[in-house]
Amino acid sequence: MSVPARRVPEVPEWLDGESARAGTAREAAERPPRSPDAPPPPVARKRKMHHLGFSVLATILVAPMLLGIVSMNALLAQTSFRIDEAERRVEELSTENLSLLHEQARLSAPGRIAAWASRNGMRLPDDIRSLHASGGAPAAPAGAADTSLPTEGGR
Amino acid sequence: MRRPPLQRLVALLALMVLAFGAIFVRLTVLQVSQAASFRDRALDQRLRTVELPATRGQILDRAREPLAISLEARDVYADPAYVDDPWGTATTLAPILEMEVGDLVGRLTQETTFVYLARQVDLEVAGRVERLGLAGIGFLEASKRYYPAGSLAAQVLGFVGIDGDGLSGLELRYDDLLAGLPGERAQELDPHGQPILGGIDVEREPIEGSSLVTTIDREFQYQAEQALADAVVANHAQGGTVIAMDPHTGDVLAMASYPWFDPNTFEDAHPWTYRNRAVTDAFEPGSTNKVITAAAAVDRRAIGLDQVISVPWQMEVGEFTIHDAHVHGVERMTLGDIIAESSNIGTVMVADRLGESAMASYLARFGLGETTGISFPGEAPGILPPLYRWTDTSLATIAYGQGIAATPLQMASVYATIANGGRWVQPRLVLGTRGPDGTFETAPTSPTRRVVSADTARTVTRMLAYAVRMGTGTNATIAGYEVAGKTGTARIPLPDRPGYYEGQYVASFIGFLPASDPQIVIAVILDRPVTDYGGIAAAPLFQRIARYAITRLGIAPGHPLRTPPTAQPQP
Numbered sequence: 138m139s140v141p142a143r144r145v146p147e148v149p150e151w152l153d154g155e156s157a158r159a160g161t162a163r164e165a166a167e168r169p170p171r172s173p174d175a176p177p178p179p180v181a182r183k184r185k186m187h188h189l190g191f192s193v194l195a196t197i198l199v200a201p202m203l204l205g206i207v208s209m210n211a212l213l214a215q216t217s218f219r220i221d222e223a224e225r226r227v228e229e230l231s232t233e234n235l236s237l238l239h240e241q242a243r244l245s246a247p248g249r250i251a252a253w254a255s256r257n258g259m260r261l262p263d264d265i266r267s268l269h270a271s272g273g274a275p276a277a278p279a280g281a282a283d284t285s286l287p288t289e290g291g292r
Numbered sequence: 293m294r295r296p297p298l299q300r301l302v303a304l305l306a307l308m309v310l311a312f313g314a315i316f317v318r319l320t321v322l323q324v325s326q327a328a329s330f331r332d333r334a335l336d337q338r339l340r341t342v343e344l345p346a347t348r349g350q351i352l353d354r355a356r357e358p359l360a361i362s363l364e365a366r367d368v369y370a371d372p373a374y375v376d377d378p379w380g381t382a383t384t385l386a387p388i389l390e391m392e393v394g395d396l397v398g399r400l401t402q403e404t405t406f407v408y409l410a411r412q413v414d415l416e417v418a419g420r421v422e423r424l425g426l427a428g429i430g431f432l433e434a435s436k437r438y439y440p441a442g443s444l445a446a447q448v449l450g451f452v453g454i455d456g457d458g459l460s461g462l463e464l465r466y467d468d469l470l471a472g473l474p475g476e477r478a479q480e481l482d483p484h485g486q487p488i489l490g491g492i493d494v495e496r497e498p499i500e501g502s503s504l505v506t507t508i509d510r511e512f513q514y515q516a517e518q519a520l521a522d523a524v525v526a527n528h529a530q531g532g533t534v535i536a537m538d539p540h541t542g543d544v545l546a547m548a549s550y551p552w553f554d555p556n557t558f559e560d561a562h563p564w565t566y567r568n569r570a571v572t573d574a575f576e577p578g579s580t581n582k583v584i585t586a587a588a589a590v591d592r593r594a595i596g597l598d599q600v601i602s603v604p605w606q607m608e609v610g611e612f613t614i615h616d617a618h619v620h621g622v623e624r625m626t627l628g629d630i631i632a633e634s635s636n637i638g639t640v641m642v643a644d645r646l647g648e649s650a651m652a653s654y655l656a657r658f659g660l661g662e663t664t665g666i667s668f669p670g671e672a673p674g675i676l677p678p679l680y681r682w683t684d685t686s687l688a689t690i691a692y693g694q695g696i697a698a699t700p701l702q703m704a705s706v707y708a709t710i711a712n713g714g715r716w717v718q719p720r721l722v723l724g725t726r727g728p729d730g731t732f733e734t735a736p737t738s739p740t741r742r743v744v745s746a747d748t749a750r751t752v753t754r755m756l757a758y759a760v761r762m763g764t765g766t767n768a769t770i771a772g773y774e775v776a777g778k779t780g781t782a783r784i785p786l787p788d789r790p791g792y793y794e795g796q797y798v799a800s801f802i803g804f805l806p807a808s809d810p811q812i813v814i815a816v817i818l819d820r821p822v823t824d825y826g827g828i829a830a831a832p833l834f835q836r837i838a839r840y841a842i843t844r845l846g847i848a849p850g851h852p853l854r855t856p857p858t859a860q861p862q863p
Contacts, residue, residue, distance in 0.1 A: 140825055239438065239440070242357075242438075243440050245440075247513075247514035248439060248441060248442060248514060249853060261515075264771070267771075267773070267849045283529070
C-alpha cells in the first residue's frame, strides 16, 4: 500500500536561516510565559549538567592530548633539525678530513721531502761506518769500493 | 515506414560483434598478456637510475702511508631540455671545465635528458660552475683517484679508469676489494625530467671499499727508484728493474721499473711504461743463474767443495763452441772459484757431473718456469723448456743462464731461497686489508717449501760472499758488511729467430746482506747498458741501494764467513 506523498511546506527562497530562526522565536514568544516560581523541568536540568560534565571531561582529556601532540611535533621537528645539522656537519668534516688526508699525503711524499732537503743542502751519507764495541778501529768508508773495478771485468 | 531488411541488420550486428570482438581481443592482449611488458616499459620511461659511486679504498705502504687515495669530486651533467642557450652556456663553461666550446655545444644539444659534461672535476671547479646558476646544469657526487707521490711505484700500484675501475697493477688485481659497493638512486620523472611528487625516489647508500696495506716501504721505494734512474742514465741503459725483498717473509719492500709514468696522468704516458717489468718481463738471467747450478751440485754432492778441476777457456758442446768471458789458460778451480770468477766453462763442467735430470729438477724447485704466485696481473712464468725438449747444448747453456728465461722476481726469489737457509718463500706485495671500519685483517703468511738443505744454502752463501769479496762482484762490497751476491751479463735473444743480438747485454747483480744473517735481498737489472757487464753496471747500483737499506732497516753488520775452498792463491 502506498501513501500519497505529503508536500513539505517550503521555505520561500527569500526567507533565509536567520529569518527562519526569528520565526521560531516568534512562535516561542506566542507561547504563554512560564511562571518564575515554577521549577525548570527536571529533564532539561539534567541535560545541562550532563553537557557541562562532558565539556569539562573533554577539556581535561583533549587539552593535554592536544598539548602533547603539539609538543611531540615540536620535539620531532627539533630533532629532525638537529639530525639534519649533524648530518651536514658529518659531511663537512668528512670533506675536511679528505682534504687534510690529501694535504698530508702530498706533503709527506718522499719526492717532495727529498727535493726540500736537497734545496737546503742535505744529502744521504756517502759511506757507512760500523763501530765495534771491542775497540776495533772503524771500517773504511764504503765509497772506497767504488774505485776498485774487477781486474778481469764483471761478468 | 519500411523496416530494413533482416539480412542487413544481421550483417550490421555481425560487423559490430566482430569490431567489439577485435577491440576485446586487443585489450586482452594489452591488459593481460603484455601487461607486464608495457608496465615495465612505462616505468623505464619514467624511472631514472643514477649510480652513486662508492669511495674507493686507499692503497697504503707498510707504515700505512698513503700511496693511492680517493678524493671527493663532482661529475657535471646537463639536462639539454632545460638549457635555454647552449652556445652561451658552453662559452661560459668551456674555460672553467677546460673543454672545447664545440664539444660542449654538441653535448648540450643532444636529444636526451642526461649527458655528462665533465667527470671527476675538483670540488673547487664544481663550486665555480654551481655559483653560475646555469639552467639545466647539475652535479653528481663522484670520487677521483690520486697518487700523492706521483710516479712512485707506479707500475706496482697501477691506475684506475674514469669509471673508477682498476685497469692495471694492484688497482686491477684487488679491484673488487678496493671498489666497494656502489649505491643507487632511482627517481620517477615526469616528461620534463622533473621528479614526480610521491613517485618512486629510492636511494641505496654506497659501501666504501677496503684499503690495501702493501709490503712496499715508501721511502725505500723512492731511494731505489732514484738510484735506478741515476744508474740507467749513467750507463746509458734502455731501462732497468730493482727489487728489494725480505728473504724470510717474502715481503717486497721496493719494486721499481724504469722508465716509469705518473698514474695521475697515465693517459699521457706510453703504454709500454705501464708494465711492471719485475714481474711481467722474462729475461735470460745469464751468470746469476749459476747459483742454481752451484746449489744443485752441492746439494747432490756432484762435486766436492775442495775438489779442483782444470778449466779451459773454451770447449765444444755439440756443434757449438762455448767460452768464458775472457781468454785464459787452463786454470785449476774449485766450485767456489768457478762461482767467484763466473766461469762459464767451469759451470758447464759441474753441470755435466750433475746431469740433465737433476739440473731440470733444481731449476723447477727454485721456481723457474712457473709464476711465483705474487698475485700480480700479467705475471710471467718465464721459459723453462721441459726436459724432453732439451737439446745437446741445453744442459750447458742453461747451467750458465742462457736458453731459459726468468722474471727479475723469480731470480730474486732464487737468491732469497739461499738467504733463507734453502727454503723458498713466495714473494708477496700485500700485508693485509683495512676495512671501512678500520679493522685490519692480516694477509696469510706466504707459503714456503724446502728447496735445498740449510747446509747447502750456507755453503753457497760462502761462495757468493767470496764472489763479492774476491770475484766479479767487488763493486758491490760495503765496508764493514759482508755482501753475498752474483753478477750476471746475459746476451739478449732475437725476438723473431734463433740467435742473439750482437754486443747487447742485460747486466744484473743479485745479492743479499749481511751474508751471515741475511736481512735483505736486492736484485738489480739494467737493460742494454753501454758498460755491458753486470759487475760494472749493476753492482754499484746494488751497493747504493744496499747502503741505504742498512740505514733504513737498521741492519747489523753480522760476522765474516769462512772463505770456501779455493785453488787460487789468497792474498
